[in-house]
Amino acid sequence: MAKKPQLAADTRPWRDPGKKPFVRIRNVTKKFGDVAAVNDLSLDIYKGELFCLLGGSGSGKSTLLRMLAGFELPTSGTIEIDGQDMSQVPPYNRPVNMMFQSYALFPHMNVWDNIAYGLKRDHLPKDEIAARVAELLKLVKLDDYAARRPHQLSGGQRQRVALARALAKRPKLLLLDEPLGALDKKLREETQFELVKIQETLGVTFVVVTHDQEEAMSLATRIGVMNQGEIAMVGEPTEIYEFPNSRFVANFIGSANMFEGVVTEDEPDHVRIRSAELGSDIYVGHGVDCAPDQVLWYAIRPEKINLTRERPEGEANVVHGMVEDIGYLGDMSVYQVILDNGRRIRVTKTNVRRGDPDAIKWDEPVWCQWGDTSGSVLTN
Numbered sequence: 001m002a003k004k005p006q007l008a009a010d011t012r013p014w015r016d017p018g019k020k021p022f023v024r025i026r027n028v029t030k031k032f033g034d035v036a037a038v039n040d041l042s043l044d045i046y047k048g049e050l051f052c053l054l055g056g057s058g059s060g061k062s063t064l065l066r067m068l069a070g071f072e073l074p075t076s077g078t079i080e081i082d083g084q085d086m087s088q089v090p091p092y093n094r095p096v097n098m099m100f101q102s103y104a105l106f107p108h109m110n111v112w113d114n115i116a117y118g119l120k121r122d123h124l125p126k127d128e129i130a131a132r133v134a135e136l137l138k139l140v141k142l143d144d145y146a147a148r149r150p151h152q153l154s155g156g157q158r159q160r161v162a163l164a165r166a167l168a169k170r171p172k173l174l175l176l177d178e179p180l181g182a183l184d185k186k187l188r189e190e191t192q193f194e195l196v197k198i199q200e201t202l203g204v205t206f207v208v209v210t211h212d213q214e215e216a217m218s219l220a221t222r223i224g225v226m227n228q229g230e231i232a233m234v235g236e237p238t239e240i241y242e243f244p245n246s247r248f249v250a251n252f253i254g255s256a257n258m259f260e261g262v263v264t265e266d267e268p269d270h271v272r273i274r275s276a277e278l279g280s281d282i283y284v285g286h287g288v289d290c291a292p293d294q295v296l297w298y299a300i301r302p303e304k305i306n307l308t309r310e311r312p313e314g315e316a317n318v319v320h321g322m323v324e325d326i327g328y329l330g331d332m333s334v335y336q337v338i339l340d341n342g343r344r345i346r347v348t349k350t351n352v353r354r355g356d357p358d359a360i361k362w363d364e365p366v367w368c369q370w371g372d373t374s375g376s377v378l379t380n
Contacts, residue, residue: 285372
């Protein structure tokens with residue numbers, strides 16, 4: 001599920017070197033005792049982005065979010081929001097609001113009062129509060145639920161109430177910690193699109209923390225992949241998936257078959273890699289910045305591999321094996337192929353035809369083949 005393009009390529013602020021970031025994180029470190037939860041991290045986030053911090057448990061993503069909110073202070077480094085240094089600004093004075101994974105709704109208040117709570121605390125005029133709550137109820141499609149209590153709502157509805165409450169004070173920056181984590185898969189997928197539409201409508205900068213790769217790919221204008229307190233890669237979803245910069249990113253985002261090899265031919269327009277792991281040469285149809293005889297890795301996504309009964313043409317990018325297992329997932333089938341040298345690889349195939357009688361079956365001998373620009377060459 002891909003987020004539809006929002007901006008033409010030449011107007012995306014992160015592609016403009018002269019554009020000023022809305023959030024500037026510079027050399028931020030956060031230590032708990034001797035442990036660095038965030039380590040010398042620098043990151044720019046631009047106005048109007050829906051930016052996802054993606055990482056596993058302990059990667060530092062939630063700690064970074066809490067520092068943006070002001071609930072934690074950096075051990076060293078600086079955080080700026082909209083040009084203002086946040087080091088001495090308490091959480092309640094920051095142009096920021098945070099939506100927690102638990103939603104933290106007041107159970108004794110109805111939907112209307114939950115959304116209005118922060119506005120009442122700020123002593124806004126009653127008519128202004130009423131107008132803003134009505135606007136938000138319409139935005140999150142809960143006009144008819146204003147009088148209900150949280151226990152009378154579904155998980156998806158509670159999530160939207162929490163979002164409306166977080167947006168009520170019109171923050172410049174909204175932080176969302178695993179906002180869809182409590183929803184079931186189908187509702188989560190539906191809500192992802194709703195969240196994107198709301199963000200686009202308001203133009204508020206969102207920073208979302210998630211461990212769910214599909215969620216990050218669906219929501220984000222850009223993704224920051226975190227590992228051990230550091231940013232491993234920042235890029236648009238297509239960049240992160242199609243052009244990973246390391247073995248960690250290639251393995252963390254989606255699924256990848258990874259093979260170690262040695263460069264045997266290095267030309268400006270192509271590279272040939274000999275891989276004992278694969279049992280075949282790999283031909284890459286573009287130049288690679290590497291040294292002669294350098295050991296490197298080649299990552300190929302399962303959907304980029306063609307599975308055939310007949311041997312394809314060519315000597316490189318072709319291996320023979322046998323189908324060991326098949327997983328039917330409805331929209332696609334996942335094939336586990338054991339190669340002649342004993343190595344296993346994963347291949348996926350879209351199920352275009354219903355009940356395809358010609359589909360490759362268990363224990364069939366097969367050839368796996370891919371194009372010369374289908375994979376990524378990784379040097380670390």
